[in-house]
Amino acid sequence: MSLQSTIQEQILQRLSKVGVAARQAVEAALVGQHRSIHRGLSVEFAGHRPYQPGDDLRRLDWIVYARTDRYDVRQYEEETRLRSTIVLDASGSMGYGSGVDNHGESRITKLDYARWLAGALGFMMLRQSDAVGLAICDTEVRKHLPPASTMGHLLTMLEHLEQREPGGETSLAVVLESLAQRLKRRGLVVLITDAFDDAERLLMALRYLRHRKQDVRIFQIVDPQEEKFALAGMIEFIGMEDEPRLRLDADRVRAYYQQALREHRQKLAEGCHAIGVQLETLRTDEDLALGLARILSASDGPTTGARV
């Protein structure tokens, strides 16, 4: 067995502690994948793709044009190592979960799902030789591991992911601004969160990150119950971030709640689009492997920024 596969096996075993789903997700997502999913300029030729308006004309492969009369652009495997930081929102609201695991025994919280996702992404990045770091936060950064590209570092990351329990209020804007100060070099920030923060403030922080030459990608983790609001009768809503309790008739407020939720998500999506931040949504009832495959396949197309 090669060293790489030995390390991969160890990582997968470690991932299994985070969750069987995460390990299965990585295995499934890597099936048939290219060595690198981050494409750009490089000395090592990677392949062709059809020309699209805006592409650098110098990258047109005139030989292919002469042979086939098609405008194709040459692609090269990136040469430089990417420095990524996974930012995990571990605030109280991430502790919410209405679903069950594969055994149908316990709830899958958004934080559980986020942990699996963070582990899977970390492993995938290391596998393509990128450096990956971790920041776990709620109202402030609780744990910060600077990016590194060793498998041992990944094991440390996974230990921290495993130990973290949800708690504290959501204050992503403050956290991201703080984090932006620490990230000196250009890199990728992967934010895994439910994004239950003030949309304006969050977008302002994201702009700041972009200003600091960080590519940002957000994975918004959503619980299906929070979307559907499939509740009935009088409910006493107990906040998970020390909010005052609310007594409401679920049937009466469902539509208005959903409207507020959708407006928030719409504002966030529009804002992200405007500043070049890609926002992906994953639901906790969605198979993690399928979700990752869906996102990775979508990343194959041309983008304006970095891609995981």
Next chain:
Amino acid sequence: MIELLNLALAGGIAAAAAPVIIHIAHRRRLKPIEWGAMRFLQTMLQRRRRSLSIENLLLLIIRILALVCLALALMRPNFSYTAGSLGGDVISRGAKTAAVLLIDDSVSSGEGRTMPAIDGVKKLALAYLDTLKTGDEVSIIPLSRLRAPPADPLYDLDAARQQVKELRPTALSSDMPALMEAGITQLARHLNPEVELVLVTDGRGDGWKSDDRVRWEDLRRRLSGGKDAVDGSRARPHLVLLAPEVDAIDGNLAVTAMAVDRALIPANRTVEVRISVAHTGTRAISGTLVRLLVNGRTVAERSLELKVGERRDLTFSHVFGDPGSYVLEGVVEGARDPLAADDHRALAVQVESTVPVLLVEGVSGTGLDGSLGLVAAALDPLGDGKDLFSITRIPVGLLDDRALVGKRVAILGDVPALDAAGVAAIEHFVVAGGGVLMGVGPQTPVELANRFWTRGGDGFLPALLRPAVDRSPAVHPVVSQIGHQALSAFTAGGDAWAEVNIRRHLPLDVGPITDLTRILTLDGGEPLLVERMRGLGRVALMGTSLDGSWSDLPLKPAFVPLIRGLMASLGGVVLPPRNLAPGQRLAWVPPEGSGDANVTAEGPDGLAVPLDSGAWEGRRALLSAPLVQPGTYQVRVGTPPSVIRYAVALGAEESALLPLNPLEVRNALGDLTLHRVERPARVAPLFAQGGTTSFELARWLVIACLTLLFIETILTRRMIAGERAAATDSVMKVAA
């Protein structure tokens, strides 16, 4: 003025609290859950809290109002106002009328030589019905149908007229309070707001019973409005009396009573039959004949001359040849008075060949010995069993149910403690109609008797016993209840009791027992011989011995007639009763172990009277419908048939035929307004249309309720549509 026509449903207003209760209950059933996305609930609340609260409050108010309207509609509020006084004795009808006609078709309504009074009653009732219009309700309640099941009011006035036309005089005695009670109850079945209670009589004064103050007071309270208002009506009903003005009759003869001089009538012995005849009116009646009929055959007759207002008892002697059931009839012939129905009267009697008597002795013996030896001699002096009383002597130890089978009277003499079976046997015997005479003596267990035989008034013994008292000098009995059946052989003022010496006795403590008759007392006033009804039978208790050990009564001449009189009183009860009043049912109880096949009954007119299976005093019996025709009824049992005769006799009070006394009516009705009309032509003018305008608000309240429910539906749909629009809008925006 607004009045509620159906106060009974006032409780329905409480239903208005239902939405509030549901709302509160809904809010109390809170389900707590942890929720992550509180931010959006708070955002939503910041925008919608006010509108949600207003919508909730509005819906709550609308639902409450809708229920209040519905509850009020069920209470049928009636709004009325008087446009102007019409003056005079006029009843204004501003709305549909609910009328209850109470018609007196009693005995007196048959009065009249050419045209019976009932015809005048019908004309008045029909004139009243003519004042009603389509949509008015009317109930016809004649006296003869008071016991019939209540019927719904009629809207078909022609049917009501037909009912009135079919009325006939009956044998019933008038009972105005009963009619009024029935009318008030019937009003509850009516719906129309203008309520009229109309009493139609023949103008005679009988049956008002104004001295029955409790009953009339209750009626006045129910008729006077307020919380005791007429059932089903909030309005004070208009009271109308349709009664012709009649004069005092010129003369009427009536057989008012019949009686036989003894309770136990033996065969082949002369008995005296008393027929009481009374005269009312202003004209003397002569040339009349009074006949005594036995089973429809005249056995004696006598001419009669009565002065104005005179009452006379005529006594006839008769010997019944055979034992059995007889009907004696007293008939006045040639009276030519206006009321023929009271010219005859029937009395059913049972002639006995023998009366079985059981003697239960504390000290048994034969001949004159034993606790009841002298009693046995008094009842059957020759001891040959041929006397009226057939006696059986047993010691107390043999007393049980079987010993009492077929006996009419049981005499207990100086018995010691009875076992439970013995006490139960005696109690069953008395309750079922048997007679018991108990004489105390040296062996009587006073404490035991008080505890188990008297049982504080619930046992068979009519009084408590006190410890024996010696009297020296001896005391004498005194007659306390003159005319009692047991003393029928004693003449008033006789000195038969003065020679009786009582040396020792057990004082009888009657205490709180009130339904007790003192037949004899001691000359000091203490009760000596008392009698009390228990169930259908009677029990007599003698405070001294019946064997001569405590007194010399058994040795004195008074003893034999006293004992035989007591036997007649205790054993002369024939059950079920055969002398009935109009309206009562004929009952025949088959003997134990026999069926009721081949039992038929016929009435005075010779027509069959249907008998239905039923129960009389807890026993299986055949019962007729209430009997309304006076005279003789016969029940034929078996083949060849043995005949049992029953008699239905009129109430004597109907024969007076006095004109209606306005003062008596006023005493009965108090302050209640009564509109009286004497002639049919004056009935219509009593009622005027339009003096008072009134209309029911129920329909408007129902409309308001429906409108509110419509608004509630619109609001709810609008809210739902708003919620859907909010959801759709956000989806569209997200999609865009």
